[in-house]
Amino acid sequence: KQWYQRRVAITAGTEKPEDSPVASATALSMARDADINAKIDIDSATYRSWKKSVLYLWKRAANHKFGSIFMHPVTDELAPGYSVTVHRPMDLYTIKRKLDNNEIRTTAQFHRDMLLMFHNALMYNNASHSVYSITVQMMGDVMDVIQDFYSTTGVRIGNR
Numbered sequence: 777k778q779w780y781q782r783r784v785a786i787t788a789g790t791e792k793p794e795d796s797p798v799a800s801a802t803a804l805s806m807a808r809d810a811d812i813n814a815k816i817d818i819d820s821a822t823y824r825s826w827k828k829s830v831l832y833l834w835k836r837a838a839n840h841k842f843g844s845i846f847m848h849p850v851t852d853e854l855a856p857g858y859s860v861t862v863h864r865p866m867d868l869y870t871i872k873r874k875l876d877n878n879e880i881r882t883t884a885q886f887h888r889d890m891l892l893m894f895h896n897a898l899m900y901n902n903a904s905h906s907v908y909s910i911t912v913q914m915m916g917d918v919m920d921v922i923q924d925f926y927s928t929t930g931v932r933i934g935n936r
Contacts, residue, residue, distance in 0.1 A: 816881045823881070829925065830886050831875060836921050837890065838868050842914045845907065846893055850900075861900050866893040883929075887922055894918075 816823060837843060847868045850858050858865075871889050874880045880889065894915040901908040 818878050818881070826883070827875065830880075830883065833886070833921055833925055834868070834872055834875060837914075837918045838872075840914050840917060842910045843868065845910060846897070846914070850896075855900060858900055862896045864892060864896070866896060868893070883922075883926065887926075890918060890922065891915075 838847065849865055849867050849870065850862070852859050866889050871880070871886070871893070874889065875886070880886050894911055897907060897911040898915075901911070
């Protein structure tokens with residue numbers, strides 16, 4: 777309920793998104809990412825191997841039967857009011873670009889952006905909309921693939 781009231785206040789213009797705790801957490805996350813990224817040698821064989829594996833995960837998501845829905849950025853023409861509701865848009869094309877430009881350098885960063893993409897779709901579409909159910913299904917499938925990847929390194933996420 778608090779999240780909804782906050783979203784309404786931001787939409788109404790009585791509160792700025794950058795003043796929110798979410799914005800502070802985002803700034804902290806970005807600083808943490810910059811710190812992590814500075815420590816990763818993108819020329820190392822380990823990094824190149826990791827990147828090849830994560831690009832395979834990205835291809836699995838992009839080739840999913842519903843992958844085309846998430847391939848490109850959502851516009852307000854396609855989804856009226858999207859930019860008001862969603863403040864950090866994410867799509868598969870943007871994730872691929874971030875991988876190609878070495879902006880995503882860890883599995884956790886990749887995982888975070890994939891979740892952001894799915895959560896944006898769930899936030900914008902109500903539960904009775906077909907995109908909502910498509911999102912739930914694809915998110916489950918993609919998170920299973922990511923969990924399988926994590927399990928090769930001994931990391932476990934959530935209750936999967």
